[in-house]
Amino acid sequence: MNTKFFSGFLAATAVVTGVVSQSSAASAAALSPSDTVWDSAQPTILDKSQTGFDDASYQKYVQAESVELPNSGQFKLDPTKLKLKYDYNVSAFFINEGAGYRNQLAFTSKGATNTKGLLFKDISCEGAGCVGAWGGNALKLGDSVKLGKILAGSQLDFSLRADGLNRGTGANVFGTQTAVNEDGLQHIVAYAVNNRYLLLGFEDLFGDKNASGGKNENSDRDFNDTVFVVDVGEKNVRDLMKPVPEPSVALSLLGLGAASLMLRRRQNSTVK
Template identity: 40%
Template sequence: MKKKVLLVTSFVLLAGAAQAQGGFSLTGGTTASVESSVRPFGLNIVDHVKVAGSDSASASFKNNELKTLKNFANTNLREGTPMSNSDVQLHRIDPSKIKLNTAADVRAYFVGEGAGYHNTLGFNSQGGSTSTFGSDPKLIFPDASERGGTTRTTSEPMKSGDFVNMGNFSANTQLNFFLIANGANGGTNKYSTNHINPDNLVHAVAFTLPGTPYLLIGFEDLYGGGDRDYNDILFTLDVGRANIDHLSSPEPTTGLILLGFIGLALARQRRKVAA
């Protein structure tokens, strides 16, 4: 079992001309023929897992976005390599502040996983929680495990591009996500984007790249140290373009700091020219 520090990573990818901008139906999609029946901690699922490409929005995601997201993850979340790409760092956001600026239907797409564990992914939408689960937790992927080929099994039920319709959420809703490490096999270690974690480590990182309605999120699943490659669960949220644009905007203090650095650089350049 590889050792890792659990993190949640959010990324939004600029996927080129074929970006999905059209929204989706919360009743869309065909339920997968095989699903995990495990319910760690007795938690309920928010909805059934739907088959990749089984409605128009998921077909667009699968055909136009999924490859780009995987390439991004393979470049920046390489197995056993700490994430340090400076271009990615420029778009880092605080994962404990994934708050919707406008009302939105929200969907989670499974991108992939690089774990030895059979991990469980869930969320709550209460915000400001003082516990890992929050007051109304729901499961998204009870067993986020995938095998090669086209076959699904109850112990490896997922395929890239599968999705879950999470529901409609009002403006100012904060979404917190949690991972139960090896939850499908009885694991009990829980880690969350709200930084309330048993090892007192920051287990979540988040990134955005403006231009799509998507966040790419990745978890790591072991208590304590590790290689910080954050790829034990990779999933994408569709929260709408307006929310992504808002999340991508720097906070006022950050903007002032950036302007300060720009001003300093210009002043230095002027002095150099004058000399």
């Protein structure tokens, strides 16, 4: 067997396998409105004096109400592909909220670590620095919750139950998978900031911008209704920032590797 060409074939196959694996890992739907995770007690909240986390440096990324989230030099990520390459004790930090709704945030992890949990049961804040001030003072800027140790090969996903504190099982739930959101729209954006943290922002209103009637809620599509940072470790962030070949490119590489292997086998068979 020609190991050189077989190695090339395996390399092409590995690329395709990686792409398919990422696609499969990202196929999970958002949590349902009636999932038991929403009934969980609020996990222990640590304030920034306990963690040393500096939320102030991230407030510049939080836009005013009804203004679309700017990409002020951050590295934009695909929120459906937050797959960790390295083990890490993950934490989520509340940055700000610009919502009249009393939203709730939860996470899932699938793969090497299969778990789910509530992060923030009542996303509301008032006072200096808070974008919104529509009632509730459950969180302070920079408050955080630990997700626990998430192993390499795990896919992280986040779901927002819009006004879940008030609407309960009648609330809309939006996740990273646009196709499974009831309105078929994107409701979360994700960025890598300073090659260190993930910055995510949710839009909590159903429907397209300014659409009304039916279930539409005259959304402003500003993605500032829940803004939070996730600490997955610098190595994982840098890995998420690496370009991933498109499936068509990967399949082409696989085809090329297979063709090369077959050609070499034919050539070898003619040599005595």
